[in-house]
Amino acid sequence: MANTQTTVPLFVANQVLTAAQQNASAGTGVPVFATTVTRDAAFGGSNKALAEGQLCYIEASDIVQYYTGSAWATVGPASGGLALVTAETAFTTAASVSLAASTFTSTYRNYRVIFQLSAASTTLTITSRLRASGTDSSSALYNQMSTGLTQTAAASNRAESNASSWTMQPTFTTGYWGLVLDVLNPVAATVTQIQGQLTADDAATFVGRSVNGIYNATTSYDAMSFIASTGTITGTYAVYGYSK
Numbered sequence: 001m002a003n004t005q006t007t008v009p010l011f012v013a014n015q016v017l018t019a020a021q022q023n024a025s026a027g028t029g030v031p032v033f034a035t036t037v038t039r040d041a042a043f044g045g046s047n048k049a050l051a052e053g054q055l056c057y058i059e060a061s062d063i064v065q066y067y068t069g070s071a072w073a074t075v076g077p078a079s080g081g082l083a084l085v086t087a088e089t090a091f092t093t094a095a096s097v098s099l100a101a102s103t104f105t106s107t108y109r110n111y112r113v114i115f116q117l118s119a120a121s122t123t124l125t126i127t128s129r130l131r132a133s134g135t136d137s138s139s140a141l142y143n144q145m146s147t148g149l150t151q152t153a154a155a156s157n158r159a160e161s162n163a164s165s166w167t168m169q170p171t172f173t174t175g176y177w178g179l180v181l182d183v184l185n186p187v188a189a190t191v192t193q194i195q196g197q198l199t200a201d202d203a204a205t206f207v208g209r210s211v212n213g214i215y216n217a218t219t220s221y222d223a224m225s226f227i228a229s230t231g232t233i234t235g236t237y238a239v240y241g242y243s244k
Helices: 019-028 036-042
Strands: 055-058 063-067 072-074 082-094 096-098 110-120 124-132 142-146 148-150 158-163 166-172 177-184 192-202 205-215 223-228 233-242
Touching: 036 055, 082 096, 096 233, 110 223, 142 166, 158 166, 166 177, 166 192, 166 205, 223 233
Parallel strands: none
Antiparallel strands: 055 063, 063 072, 082 233, 096 223, 110 177, 110 233, 124 166, 124 223, 142 158, 142 205, 148 205, 177 192, 192 205
């Protein structure tokens, strides 16, 4: 974006200000950063030191933040609620779908991901992995304990120990597929948990399942991926943060 900044300059007496420096300030009103990583790099050192009341805008999550004197907080209601992190995003005939880097940040502890499919190119399995710095983790640390039923009361359960991914839905062919998934503590250096609900129409077989899982490592992650075992998928996703 044209307004994105990578520094917040600290000027000294008798310094000549360039037009570019003046325009960056006049064009935004507040500093605009691509991610929280570039925001943090722009403050401190020889740049402007953080002070209570400092404002910034984060492109990756489309939020305005202010500095409290000890941490960054998001402008909005002081009480709890869901805050939009990633607006509804469509994808078409994708073999896998990855949330953008720094979707998960320290701004929120827990996140809600809404992932919906409208089509698949063939019968396939949907799995998911945690992601850091643009790379999925395929370590054998994914554990799952999920239960469910079909419309005929047939069991639709899943149990996995030390797998290389979470299996969200064993099979999907046509119809609809909707997952509402809470991701707990992805950024903190602690075990990451998932809890959610899934409903699917797999070629006229209706399935409802709870989805529960643990990634058994004290590692920080900033995104996650949804992967088709074969073929491609079409749908949408959105991400929200639980306000602290």
